[in-house]
Amino acid sequence: MTGAETLAQKRPVSVAVSPWRxxxxxxxxxxxxxxxxxxxxxxxSVAIPPAELWAVITGEGSSLHNTLVWELRAPRxxxxxxxxxxxxxxxxxxxxxxxxxxxxxYVLGVSGGAAVGALAAMLAGTxxxxxxxxxxxxxxxxxxxxxxxxxxxxxxxxARLLLTGVVVASGWGAVITLMLAVGxxxxxxxxxxxxxxxxxxAQTPWPALVLLVLVCxxxxxxxxxxxxxxxxxxxxxxxxxxxxxxxxxxxxxxSLLTAxxxxxxxxxxxxxxxxxxMLRLVLGNDQRLILPACALGGGALLTLADTLARIVIAPEQxxxxxxxxxxGVPTFLVLLYRSR
Amino acid sequence: MTVxxxxxxxxxxxxxxxxxxxxxxxxxxxxxxxxxxxxxxxSTLLHTLGGxxxxxSGEVHIDGTSIQKLRRSTIAQQLGYVFQxxxxxxxxxxxxxxxxxxxxxxxxWQLEGGDDLAMAEKALDRLELRAxxxxxxxxxxxxxxxxxALATALTQNPNIWLADxxxxxxxxxxxxxxxxxxxxxxxxxxxxxxxLHDLNLAARWCDHLxxxxxxxxxxxxxxxxxLQPGALxxxxxxxxxxxxxxxxxxxxxxxx
Numbered sequence: 001m002t003g004a005e006t007l008a009q010k011r012p013v014s015v016a017v018s019p020w021r022x023x024x025x026x027x028x029x030x031x032x033x034x035x036x037x038x039x040x041x042x043x044x045s046v047a048i049p050p051a052e053l054w055a056v057i058t059g060e061g062s063s064l065h066n067t068l069v070w071e072l073r074a075p076r077x078x079x080x081x082x083x084x085x086x087x088x089x090x091x092x093x094x095x096x097x098x099x100x101x102x103x104x105x106y107v108l109g110v111s112g113g114a115a116v117g118a119l120a121a122m123l124a125g126t127x128x129x130x131x132x133x134x135x136x137x138x139x140x141x142x143x144x145x146x147x148x149x150x151x152x153x154x155x156x157x158x159a160r161l162l163l164t165g166v167v168v169a170s171g172w173g174a175v176i177t178l179m180l181a182v183g184x185x186x187x188x189x190x191x192x193x194x195x196x197x198x199x200x201x202a203q204t205p206w207p208a209l210v211l212l213v214l215v216c217x218x219x220x221x222x223x224x225x226x227x228x229x230x231x232x233x234x235x236x237x238x239x240x241x242x243x244x245x246x247x248x249x250x251x252x253x254x255s256l257l258t259a260x261x262x263x264x265x266x267x268x269x270x271x272x273x274x275x276x277x278m279l280r281l282v283l284g285n286d287q288r289l290i291l292p293a294c295a296l297g298g299g300a301l302l303t304l305a306d307t308l309a310r311i312v313i314a315p316e317q318x319x320x321x322x323x324x325x326x327x328g329v330p331t332f333l334v335l336l337y338r339s340r
Numbered sequence: 341m342t343v344x345x346x347x348x349x350x351x352x353x354x355x356x357x358x359x360x361x362x363x364x365x366x367x368x369x370x371x372x373x374x375x376x377x378x379x380x381x382x383s384t385l386l387h388t389l390g391g392x393x394x395x396x397s398g399e400v401h402i403d404g405t406s407i408q409k410l411r412r413s414t415i416a417q418q419l420g421y422v423f424q425x426x427x428x429x430x431x432x433x434x435x436x437x438x439x440x441x442x443x444x445x446x447x448x449w450q451l452e453g454g455d456d457l458a459m460a461e462k463a464l465d466r467l468e469l470r471a472x473x474x475x476x477x478x479x480x481x482x483x484x485x486x487x488x489a490l491a492t493a494l495t496q497n498p499n500i501w502l503a504d505x506x507x508x509x510x511x512x513x514x515x516x517x518x519x520x521x522x523x524x525x526x527x528x529x530x531x532x533x534x535x536l537h538d539l540n541l542a543a544r545w546c547d548h549l550x551x552x553x554x555x556x557x558x559x560x561x562x563x564x565x566x567l568q569p570g571a572l573x574x575x576x577x578x579x580x581x582x583x584x585x586x587x588x589x590x591x592x593x594x595x596x
Contacts, residue, residue: 240416
């Protein structure tokens with residue numbers, strides 16, 4: 001199964017089949033996402049059984065449960081969901097932009113810039129708010145740096161953008177290593193956790209969630225143009241796509257999504273690379289379906305991973321990036337192996 | 341019914357002199373062949389005609405409007421391409437690939453409807469690809485992919501066809517089938533322009549020819565007047581022998 005039969009399913013066996021039928025998987029993914037969120041608020045140091053959880057949701061829970069759910073677990077679960085969704089969508093967009101299946105949200109150095117910003121804030125001993133701001137500034141700086149340099153004086157091609165991004169990313173990597181080497185020992189664990197991706201620092205889920213919804217609404221009408229762009233810029237231009245403006249839009253959107261994701265939860269690897277591919281293997285390659293599916297699937301996956309990260313070696317917590325990779329690698333390899 | 345016209349057009353080929361400015365008029369019902377040796381600028385000319393390449397100077401007009409003043413989406417409703425090179429970076433089925441030909445006609449929120457699907461399937465039927473419609477394009481042979489590209493353009497159903505080596509990779513029977521398809525399009529009122537390497541296909545199917553020389557010189561006109569062995573030998577730098585088969589001239593390289 002390549003799953004590329006989504007359109008074929010649409011082919012009328014009877015005329016009554018709705019043209020929206022290929023979008024049915026989104027409903028399942030949304031349900032999966034809700035279940036993941038419920039699980040995330042239910043389990044932990046104090047488990048909340050389903051009946052109690054329902055009481056909390058309807059506003060009749062005990063005050064301990066209310067505090068646990070609404071003040072501690074729900075914000076973190078939602079932040080995880082939003083981050084996963086942002087990363088998966090950014091990855092899918094980058095893969096289309098660079099027409100390279102190996103692209104991920106970090107390939108153009110966005111996370112490197114964010115990491116340098118965040119680590120600098122940690123070294124300076126600032127609070128969590130400044131840390132987020134510093135990470136976001138680093139991500140944007142890196143974005144503009146890569147874009148400006150790739151533009152240069154010559155032509156702008158995906159290969160050139162990719163090379164510039166990869167080189168800038170290794171530059172950030174060197175700076176990060178330098179900071180880790182010279183940083184005080186007591187700050188090292190926090191810095192390493194941040195680098196591996198960690199939702200402990202997540203302040204509030206709202207900016208990430210709002211951006212996720214907005215970008216979904218913006219990107220779905222672009223979906224068919226992106227389908228055409230995936231066949232190459234020349235074919236896309238011949239079919240009426242304004243290629244350059246579309247590429248700029250994708251680039252800016254993907255960078256913004258990544259910047260906010262990294263700011264929320266550090267650099268969580270793997271979600272942005274693998275979730276889009278997993279969904280493509282199952283659902284085919286229609287971006288109108290894949291992009292919202294990435295938002296939901298990436299969100300659900302990261303929420304589950306973070307729940308595991310909280311409970312596996314409780315009361316200690318693992319960085320969520322470890323879990324995403326440990327879960328994602330085998331799942332992806334099995335899917336890839338079984339695909340045609 | 342769309343006229344494609346150039347006014348003092350000079351295509352932009354790096355480090356080449358301007359050559360002769362092109363001012364021609366390609367009309368509905370006509371089938372034009374662009375002939376020339378490798379690197380003469382056939383593809384560049386074809387891309388310039390559709391606004392995909394900027395000319396060095398001069399203008400291309402679609403029905404009297406300069407192509408530079410038109411939006412890409414408007415151009416795509418009139419003008420369809422069959423490219424020589426194709427990128428299949430991401431997997432897609434044959435049917436999905438044909439269906440993107442409807443892209444210029446759909447608004448952003450619109451899904452492909454039954455009519456669009458019917459057009460794509462008709463195009464696949466026409467190119468004998470219906471049996472392959474659920475196959476990933478990446479698993480097809482070169483000739484089958486070439487036919488998928490033609491099916492995409494046929495689904496787009498443009499008034500102006502710009503085809504770069506439409507018979508590339510095709511076996512003899514499909515070469516003829518594709519030339520018949522393009523000639524049908526012209527008879528139905530489309531303007532058909534194609535780059536060709538095969539002089540004999542050009543001689544058999546094109547009513548107008550444009551000869552493009554490596555130095556930028558060019559000449560064009562009705563096929564009978566253009567198919568002079570001397571001019572063609574000069575064009576390719578290759579002695580040719582001419583014969584007549586089934587009422588059409590046939591050229592083969594002469595080894596004398």
